[in-house]
Amino acid sequence: MSDIGSGDEGISSQKYHGQGMDSGGNNFDSGQQAQEQELATKMLQIQSKRFYLDVKQNRRGRFIKVAEIGADGRRSQIFLAMSTAAEFRDHLSSFSDYYSSLGPPNPDNVPDDGKLKSEMMLKDNRRYYLDLKENSRGRFLRVSQTITRGGPRSQVALPAQGMIEFRDALTDLLDDFGTDDGGYKGELPEGRHLRVDNKNFYFDIGQNNRGIYMKVSEVKSNFRTAITVPEKCWARFRDILADYCDKMQPEHSQGGGARSSGQPIPLPTDIVSILFCAS
Numbered sequence: 001m002s003d004i005g006s007g008d009e010g011i012s013s014q015k016y017h018g019q020g021m022d023s024g025g026n027n028f029d030s031g032q033q034a035q036e037q038e039l040a041t042k043m044l045q046i047q048s049k050r051f052y053l054d055v056k057q058n059r060r061g062r063f064i065k066v067a068e069i070g071a072d073g074r075r076s077q078i079f080l081a082m083s084t085a086a087e088f089r090d091h092l093s094s095f096s097d098y099y100s101s102l103g104p105p106n107p108d109n110v111p112d113d114g115k116l117k118s119e120m121m122l123k124d125n126r127r128y129y130l131d132l133k134e135n136s137r138g139r140f141l142r143v144s145q146t147i148t149r150g151g152p153r154s155q156v157a158l159p160a161q162g163m164i165e166f167r168d169a170l171t172d173l174l175d176d177f178g179t180d181d182g183g184y185k186g187e188l189p190e191g192r193h194l195r196v197d198n199k200n201f202y203f204d205i206g207q208n209n210r211g212i213y214m215k216v217s218e219v220k221s222n223f224r225t226a227i228t229v230p231e232k233c234w235a236r237f238r239d240i241l242a243d244y245c246d247k248m249q250p251e252h253s254q255g256g257g258a259r260s261s262g263q264p265i266p267l268p269t270d271i272v273s274i275l276f277c278a279s
Helices: 082-101 160-177 231-253 269-278
Strands: 037-046 049-058 061-069 074-081 115-123 126-135 138-147 154-159 192-196 199-208 211-220 223-230
Touching: 037 160, 049 154, 049 160, 061 082, 061 154, 061 160, 074 082, 074 138, 074 154, 082 115, 082 126, 082 138, 082 160, 138 160, 154 160, 211 231, 223 231
Parallel strands: none
Antiparallel strands: 037 049, 049 061, 061 074, 115 126, 126 138, 138 154, 192 199, 199 211, 211 223
16 A cells, blocks of 8 residues: 555645745744745655755744645645754654554554554644554654644644654754754843823833734723734834834924923834834
């Protein structure tokens, strides 16, 4: 029985149009392609499928993008932090050993769900399900990536006969780039405060597993609201505010933008100055 295809590619597959491996899909850090560096890439031809292993780096750290291109040009992809890729490599060894111990496929002795062996990996808000499966077309390892708070499931299906080759390619990349996820480790800027009449605005810089962000809080009496601005768009956010400042400046100079109390309107120019310091 051939391992040529799993028939289990799932809903994450999409047509590959040769526009580069970053077009579409569930990006490890959506919207940051302009800030990404591709450090290395490997291509594997396993039966009728091509697999690309791309080591990338951005402000959140290093990761490996695994993309599967089927014979029909359809693409599926998952993203692995370097530490998760090392864990996956170790699982590939155990899955390969188990696969080698199996006898020839027996259509009369296949589990109802087709699963022969399963494992799970957990990294931050992502779960990875590893399932060695069997169907009428052969045995394959399905690797599914899900996000705990919802979102589409993405998955790749690796023919079982190619697990060792895939593991060796992954090992080469990990030997070259290590298993440290990296990411921004510098000291984050201190928070800032701005008072406008009876309102207070607080600007706080934070970092979580999704990256660096600025939280802008408006506090007035018992009322509090906040927005979160990802670090990747601070410059654009600042430019928009600066543009409004430039457009409103002529009106202020002519007296049209002054308040009845005679106090100048401090926004958005003060916010722009804070953003200039933070970015």
